[in-house]
Amino acid sequence: MEKFEKITGIVAPMDRANVDTDAIIPKQFLKSIQRSGFGPNLFDEWRYLDVGEPGQDCSQRPLNPDFVLNQPRYQGASILLARENFGCGSSREHAPWALLDDGFRVIIAPSFADIFYNNCFKNSILPIVLDEETVDRLFREVAATEGYELTVDLPAQTITTPGGEEIPFEVDEFRKYCLLNGLDDIGLTLQHVDDIRAYEERRKQEAPWLFETG
Amino acid sequence: MAGKTLYDKLWEQHVVRTQEDGTCLLYIDRQLIHEVTSPQAFEGLRLAGRRPWRATANLATPDHNVPTNPEDRHGGVEAIHDPVSRLQVQTLDRNCEEFAIPEFHINDPRQGIVHVVGPEEGVTLPGMTVVCGDSHTSTHGALGALAHGIGTSEVEHVLATQCLIQAKSKNMRVRVEGRVGPGVTAKDIVLAIIGEIGTAGGTGYAIEFAGQAIRDLSIEGRMTVCNMAIEAGARAGMVAVDEKTIDYVKGRPFAPKPEHWERAVAAWRELHSDDDAVFDREVVIDAAGIQPQVTWGTSPEMVVPVGARVPDPAAEVDPVKAEGMRRALDYMGLAAGTPITEISVDKVFIGSCTNSRIEDLRAAAAVAKGRKVAGNVKQALVVPGSGLVKRQAEEEGLDRVFIEAGFEWREPGCSMCLAMNADRLEPGERCASTSNRNFEGRQGAGGRTHLVSPAMAAAAAVSGRFVDVREL
Numbered sequence A: 001m002e003k004f005e006k007i008t009g010i011v012a013p014m015d016r017a018n019v020d021t022d023a024i025i026p027k028q029f030l031k032s033i034q035r036s037g038f039g040p041n042l043f044d045e046w047r048y049l050d051v052g053e054p055g056q057d058c059s060q061r062p063l064n065p066d067f068v069l070n071q072p073r074y075q076g077a078s079i080l081l082a083r084e085n086f087g088c089g090s091s092r093e094h095a096p097w098a099l100l101d102d103g104f105r106v107i108i109a110p111s112f113a114d115i116f117y118n119n120c121f122k123n124s125i126l127p128i129v130l131d132e133e134t135v136d137r138l139f140r141e142v143a144a145t146e147g148y149e150l151t152v153d154l155p156a157q158t159i160t161t162p163g164g165e166e167i168p169f170e171v172d173e174f175r176k177y178c179l180l181n182g183l184d185d186i187g188l189t190l191q192h193v194d195d196i197r198a199y200e201e202r203r204k205q206e207a208p209w210l211f212e213t214g
Numbered sequence B: 001m002a003g004k005t006l007y008d009k010l011w012e013q014h015v016v017r018t019q020e021d022g023t024c025l026l027y028i029d030r031q032l033i034h035e036v037t038s039p040q041a042f043e044g045l046r047l048a049g050r051r052p053w054r055a056t057a058n059l060a061t062p063d064h065n066v067p068t069n070p071e072d073r074h075g076g077v078e079a080i081h082d083p084v085s086r087l088q089v090q091t092l093d094r095n096c097e098e099f100a101i102p103e104f105h106i107n108d109p110r111q112g113i114v115h116v117v118g119p120e121e122g123v124t125l126p127g128m129t130v131v132c133g134d135s136h137t138s139t140h141g142a143l144g145a146l147a148h149g150i151g152t153s154e155v156e157h158v159l160a161t162q163c164l165i166q167a168k169s170k171n172m173r174v175r176v177e178g179r180v181g182p183g184v185t186a187k188d189i190v191l192a193i194i195g196e197i198g199t200a201g202g203t204g205y206a207i208e209f210a211g212q213a214i215r216d217l218s219i220e221g222r223m224t225v226c227n228m229a230i231e232a233g234a235r236a237g238m239v240a241v242d243e244k245t246i247d248y249v250k251g252r253p254f255a256p257k258p259e260h261w262e263r264a265v266a267a268w269r270e271l272h273s274d275d276d277a278v279f280d281r282e283v284v285i286d287a288a289g290i291q292p293q294v295t296w297g298t299s300p301e302m303v304v305p306v307g308a309r310v311p312d313p314a315a316e317v318d319p320v321k322a323e324g325m326r327r328a329l330d331y332m333g334l335a336a337g338t339p340i341t342e343i344s345v346d347k348v349f350i351g352s353c354t355n356s357r358i359e360d361l362r363a364a365a366a367v368a369k370g371r372k373v374a375g376n377v378k379q380a381l382v383v384p385g386s387g388l389v390k391r392q393a394e395e396e397g398l399d400r401v402f403i404e405a406g407f408e409w410r411e412p413g414c415s416m417c418l419a420m421n422a423d424r425l426e427p428g429e430r431c432a433s434t435s436n437r438n439f440e441g442r443q444g445a446g447g448r449t450h451l452v453s454p455a456m457a458a459a460a461a462v463s464g465r466f467v468d469v470r471e472l
């Protein structure tokens, strides 16, 4: 996993509540057996005027000029500003894969759906929860200033606006540690093999039916 | 000290280790695997040179992509037309073989939607922790299990370690008190709950469903309710174990062996919240007030009783919400103020892990019996949740009832719930669906989904529009 420390990037606004994972990456793209290549299909149904199919050359497809991410001013954005309950719906990890593949490393919203939030950390995306008022204000600032950039500093847990204002944010210590070091959870868990074995031995006594094999 | 909730008990029984920051390594008793969210997990194992920790703790079956059309189905995997779908199912087969994961193959009589197959086989049991790379894993909580959906990285993590790194959720209880009226089903109860607390109302919580109306439900009905806990934002939904739970599990192929049965039952009887348990949030809903529900928008919380009208965004005070409503009405092609019963449908889908069990099919068949699918309905599909549900329905003659009424009787799978196979809505088509998500494009790009119970879906099919099933 790629490490995450500090990034400065253009902010793209996604001004709707309850953006679900079907919108982030429509299901026809879930047929891939790979982890990468989902970027061009991020928000596919909003992004293009035609119906997307897997394996298409997206550079030839008609873009929806009204869709916010298609506006020239937001090209190259790496920070997504969103509304409440972002990422609700299915558990598909293809959603963070698509966001990452399209260059997003940070998502800021008043709230996230639980599984999506969790999936972000496993894919070196930092989801940041800020209060509604601050998010509202950022939406206004982004709209008012072309090329609006934020700096997100994970070790310091701050977001810095172009005006120099510092907005603090919360992040779970363990997740922060993994993100900073690009650590793979499986490797970490396997450091506790003895604990897992001991647990299994105890459970086999307490609840042997859980270990039957049908 | 306050007593424990059901969730507290299930959690504590599975903690392997608590990390410094309070997150836990949680032991997973059962993982269900399907073709869509697992290829990258197996690939990860392979790249790291890892083997499954306990292969037989997993069970795989293809469901999302499989054709449900009998002709297409008989040829097995090789006959799946769509090459990308075929590759995904083939990849599942190959991975299960390579890693010795038990699998019900595409034409195994036990194949079906993972969340129908698990309880039906006794593969998911009370007191277990159950995960699957699929958000509707909450379904299994109906048995008094701790069950939730996970992402693909976590699927790989569970394969490799039989554990998950988890932070404990808060406790929430939704009590549906009193009794529902005739014609009001588990689906109506859960849609009414979501209408009340919203799609983010359960975020951060594990929800226990309780109260007279929940206890009155069959285990299958409780599965319908727990299935949609995720649509209320909660990762896990659950119901306490009672005699119905124990009766349900008894005799299933993977149920505890006779020599362990009594001990298992004794342990399961403890799986309820203590009387003095404290919940972080409690919601009480009056069952008697619940009517058959129909969603009108693009989120499950956009739901009203069938006798109501499509709501007006102008009456909503929250501007973000009002904008969401406008967008939903626009997408759904509906005008505010339209009576729900004046909305006609193009297609009807009876199926999905929410409502494709035998009781659901019986309820739909009871309405379809002796009636005909209306002329304006282009297609009405009935897709059983598993091969065994299909067989049972055929033994009861339900297939004949559906076919005579003009429904199509299909092979088991997810089908039009998410339209990854050939079953889908065309742009602008309107569907009465027993599934769980009415998101934009969920059942096909541009498709318009209204979530209802199986009886209400059948009623819509024979009427060509939404009707109150109690008035048929």
Ligand code: SF4
Binding pocket: B063, B064, B113, B114, B115, B134, B136, B352, B353, B354, B413, B414, B417, B418, B435, B436
């Ligand atoms: S039936 Fe629908 S919701 Fe259920 S597992 Fe299949 S696709 Fe998911």
